[in-house]
Amino acid sequence: MNEMTATLVATVREACSELSDAGAVAACADGGWNAGLWTALEQIGVTAVGVPEEYGGSGGDVAHAVAVLEVLGEFAASVPLAEAALLAGWLIAGCGGAVPSGPMTAAVAGPGLRTRPVGGGLSVQGRIARVPWARHAHQIALLDGARVIVLERADVRPAHGTNLAGEPRDDLDVDAVVPASRVHAASAVTADAFHARAALGRAALMTGAARRALALAVAYAGEREQFGRPIARFQAVQQHLAAMAGEVLLAKTAVEAAALAYDTGGDTELAVAAAKVVAGEAVGVVASLAHQVHGAIGFTEEHALRHSTTRMWAWRDESGNEDAWSAALGRRVAAAGAGGLWPLLTGPARSGG
């Protein structure tokens, strides 16, 4: 980690320690959000991390965004930073638009949405399913073919829903005439590219949550005594903890390598697919072993472990689960043909002539 990233991560960690402890997380349990933490993150200047400063973003690259998201995942932070920075800010800045401040989310317009030009604007009507954090967002950046439509709160009616962890996942009923100033033409972004970045954001959060679940399990195993000694002294428990650590290390490296692929012009489609699969597998192992190590207490509402594990279970199925991304990868492998797997994994070898 370079110095700038390390400083950023340390600052975000400090804010989370103060403002996203177990009590704060529990207070957001049923569709709430952590407005105080969001304000602190705005003051740090990371709510549009990875978005160029000239468009009103926080600067930095995808690696910075991923590093911040890992910390937010660790603290189960109830803020829409993945949506605001990795998606909405990126969509708007990509069209040359000015990125608004305040909490934002983003979605791809599906077949349930109809648009037609009216007067100087665009009529938008229909429904978009399960938009993360929608009820708390001041703006919703909507990718609709080759344009990005920025909806405001008054344009939408959220039908409340949540994921396994109680994070808002609202269906949005849209009925509005959006002025031309909020309709950005000439987006070069495909829906696939949008989904890939969304998946990377989830994978980064999952890695952070898994790291927290491991830390809780290590701490608990050191405190809990059975047969006259801490259960961490039992090899069976040690093997569980080490297996968890290996999975987290692999997922973390994969997620950060995928971010690096974005920042260095690598094969992002391959990298994100692999990272989301590996992160999904990791959280499956880590969540079940973390609960196993904790015994019955970890299975209760009073214990903080649930904040991490319910998020891991929710996030692994959002933005494409292990099977969906594995299938996408499998199709790449099939398309690469005979002898094509190794070049696919390692990148093309450029001849020195």
Place this chain on the structure above:
Amino acid sequence: MDFWNLEPVALPAELDVLRADVRAFLRDELSAGRIESRCDQWLGGWDGGFSGRLGERGWLGMAFPERYGGTAAGALARFVVTEELLAAGAPVAAHWIADRQSGPSLLRFGTEEQKHAFLPRIARGECFFAAGMSEPDTGSDLASVRARGTRVDGGWRLAGTKVWTSGAHRAHAMIVLVRTEPRTADRHAGLSQFIVELPHPDVHVRPIRLLTGEHHFNEVVLDEVFVPDARVLGEPGSGWHQVTGELAMERSGPERFLSTFPLLSLAVERLRDHEASRVGAVVARMWALRQASLAVAGRLEAGAAPAVQAAAIKDLGTRFESVVTDTVRLLTRAVPDPGSDRPLPRLLAEAILHSPGFTLRGGTNEILRGVVAKELGTR
């Protein structure tokens, strides 16, 4: 905790040229029939001629400075060469231990005379090493070795037995770990390393055949072998420190997840158009393991010795090697057959029959997880 300090590495563009050269060379070797693609060739594929051809091209001893016959190309360049060799299923066993760990150990702990005596020959692919660590009663618990070294006039006399010593029947030298001082409360103290040149009249090498009947392992009896002072490696008594210094190199390399890659590479064509997600799941994990292994190479390049991360990655990688085999076995429904004239049944047979070794060699997975658990603060 240092455990989480592992950065992904984007390989520098100039290594693409190296990769292309290695690929072109391997294509030539394969199409001319000089080598054959097989699984687990870093244990089973001993071909001194092939090692020599790698040496001619500067692809051995890439970690050694030029004055010792190396190319000083570094850990990342070496990673590119070794992963290309492994993915192609090329026969790399002859030089493997010398290039991976004996050479770097000599470079780090050896005398000037030792470096000149061995490193240029290793880099040319003319001098192969074996690693004398395990014993009949010493496997995972390496500090319990009983082979002993006794001070005599002008050197040391070694006695004891080493086992599972790959390639000792063909190697030119062997670095052995023996006890040179009585065991004390500090069980890691009093161990030393010696370079024994082979063949040697007082070193008796007997085959221990694998369950396939193949001869790679040996029992090596040191029958009062005289080793001159000039062949002590490093400081007498510092053997434990020296051996554990090799572990990051020994445990993190691409051979820990690529032993069965030739099988997968061959099978993917058969798996087109069906079961995309099961193939994709394997490829996803392979991609991630490669990134992690590469990240360790990046830390080695920077002069660190990330032994605990290497242990974690080896645990994941070696379990994964059998997942590859099982995925190919189930999806192709091929019947493994070591005598088949078709490559898929033959490679599948090799992968299955060699699989017990994956999670044993270089530290059992249980021991590796113990190393990780200790780092987490549980012991």
